Amino acid sequence: MSRQMIEILTNGIVETLYMTIVSTIFAYLFGIPLGVILCITDKKGICHNKIINLLVGMTVNIIRSIPFLILLVAILPLTRLLVGTTIGSTATIVPLVIAATPFVARMVESSLKEVDMGVIEAAKAMGSSSFQIIWKVLLPEAKPSLLVGCTISLATILSYSAMAGFVGGGGLGAIAINYGYYRYQADIMWITVILLVGIVQLFQEIGLRFVRKVDKR
Amino acid sequence: MYKLENLSKEFHEKENSIAAVKNVNLHIEKGEIFGIIGFSGAGKSTLVRCLNLLEVPTSGKVIFNGKNLMEISQTELRKYRQKIGMIFQSFNLLAQRNIVDNVCYPLEIAGVKKKEARKKALALLKLVGIEEKAKNYPSQLSGGQKQRVAIARALATDPDVLLCDEATSALDPITTTAILELLKEINQKLGVTIIIITHEMKVVQQICDSVAVMSEGTIVEQGAVKEIFATPESEITKRLVWDWNFDSRSMYYEEGDT
Numbered sequence A: 001m002s003r004q005m006i007e008i009l010t011n012g013i014v015e016t017l018y019m020t021i022v023s024t025i026f027a028y029l030f031g032i033p034l035g036v037i038l039c040i041t042d043k044k045g046i047c048h049n050k051i052i053n054l055l056v057g058m059t060v061n062i063i064r065s066i067p068f069l070i071l072l073v074a075i076l077p078l079t080r081l082l083v084g085t086t087i088g089s090t091a092t093i094v095p096l097v098i099a100a101t102p103f104v105a106r107m108v109e110s111s112l113k114e115v116d117m118g119v120i121e122a123a124k125a126m127g128s129s130s131f132q133i134i135w136k137v138l139l140p141e142a143k144p145s146l147l148v149g150c151t152i153s154l155a156t157i158l159s160y161s162a163m164a165g166f167v168g169g170g171g172l173g174a175i176a177i178n179y180g181y182y183r184y185q186a187d188i189m190w191i192t193v194i195l196l197v198g199i200v201q202l203f204q205e206i207g208l209r210f211v212r213k214v215d216k217r
Numbered sequence B: 001m002y003k004l005e006n007l008s009k010e011f012h013e014k015e016n017s018i019a020a021v022k023n024v025n026l027h028i029e030k031g032e033i034f035g036i037i038g039f040s041g042a043g044k045s046t047l048v049r050c051l052n053l054l055e056v057p058t059s060g061k062v063i064f065n066g067k068n069l070m071e072i073s074q075t076e077l078r079k080y081r082q083k084i085g086m087i088f089q090s091f092n093l094l095a096q097r098n099i100v101d102n103v104c105y106p107l108e109i110a111g112v113k114k115k116e117a118r119k120k121a122l123a124l125l126k127l128v129g130i131e132e133k134a135k136n137y138p139s140q141l142s143g144g145q146k147q148r149v150a151i152a153r154a155l156a157t158d159p160d161v162l163l164c165d166e167a168t169s170a171l172d173p174i175t176t177t178a179i180l181e182l183l184k185e186i187n188q189k190l191g192v193t194i195i196i197i198t199h200e201m202k203v204v205q206q207i208c209d210s211v212a213v214m215s216e217g218t219i220v221e222q223g224a225v226k227e228i229f230a231t232p233e234s235e236i237t238k239r240l241v242w243d244w245n246f247d248s249r250s251m252y253y254e255e256g257d258t
Helices: A003-040 A050-065 A068-074 A076-083 A089-113 A117-125 A130-141 A143-167 A171-181 A186-214 B044-051 B074-081 B099-109 B114-127 B143-155 B173-190 B201-207 B225-230 B235-257
Strands: B002-013 B016-028 B033-037 B059-064 B084-088 B161-165 B193-198 B210-215 B218-224
Touching: A003 A050, A003 A089, A003 A130, A003 A143, A003 A171, A003 A186, A050 A089, A068 A076, A068 A089, A068 A143, A076 A089, A089 A143, A117 A130, A117 B084, A130 A143, A130 B099, A143 A171, A143 A186, A171 A186, B002 B044, B016 B044, B016 B218, B033 B044, B033 B173, B033 B201, B044 B059, B044 B161, B044 B193, B084 B143, B099 B114, B099 B143, B114 B143, B143 B161, B143 B173, B161 B173, B173 B193, B173 B201, B193 B201, B201 B225, B201 B235, B210 B225, B210 B235, B218 B225, B218 B235, B225 B235
Parallel strands: B033 B193, B033 B210, B084 B161, B161 B193
Antiparallel strands: B002 B016, B002 B059, B210 B218
């Protein structure tokens, strides 16, 4: 393999990691509050509210059901507005965040719902406010489960980022499509696939190791 | 201390409503150990949850230290709850916090400074006899030890009353006796009123001063434990006393055999 190709691939890895990690951070920034809202406004939640739950739940479901490639194209004007361009890895972050946030919200919701109702009841009996229950009970008690969810989210967002290569996104996905698909360089395509698999494995391994260390159950 | 007036709680499920607690009137004196006994489904857990408004009663009054808890704001209620400790059958400790931090939790909520809270938590762990486990996590403890931590946690904010919802039902007989002795000690040392929900006559017999017998959401009989034992009037009470006598007799025979 030429030196040039190695350079391209290295760049691809860096871009892929950049897109995936930054998108995950933003997706969690928006997804955690949404997940909390979904959990606490639920029928058995601490601030039961049918209307808010329905509204947020519907929005989340609608965005989740749009295929990522279509969402990516549909929000091109928004992407241009936010980052000034529609190609490259930074531009890909916008649709990635939008696609991943509802996914993350559901992941967070299901993690928070795993927290024992009895513990929440005990916290209430000790005079905790709803905010204190969220901050000091729900989120810390769900931490291991949230971290497992985070490794799953990372892998999902990584695969989305590779898809964005089709429409001018950067990273390993773009290399796979441009060299492997359009130029029939199957070897390059397979190398990128192996690299992507490697990155997912890495995320998974690091994540699970971290969870084992953090979980006190 | 506690006065319940015409307290009722109904649960609504689609078309039918279930009356879990019906028109309960109770008076619990300061400093006593008050037992509420009944078979499963008698409504006793719902009743004890009404005492700190974990369940909001459908009607009636819950008067705690002269204040009707039904009439106060949520903020005030949270303050009052700090004066009402509670322990549970399933302990309900925070699994991701170590023991001393579990006991610190109610103090954090009450706004006590971290250093002070820690000092107090350690003193309480000593009181319940489990200070050497301060750095452990709940998953590393036995049931009896967990309940001791839960008791320490419930006492952290110097409550006037301690509600025990089937607190010994998940424990073996020997641990049950030890936990009950601890509750008695706390009642005598700190003067905390204790309200115990149970289905075991043994619990009532071992530590309660007064007892109310509950069946189908109502109090069928109440009074001093000795009197209720000597002259049970309702069918339910007779059955509970008879069961208990039978149990203790069979226990006696087992001891005699060995």
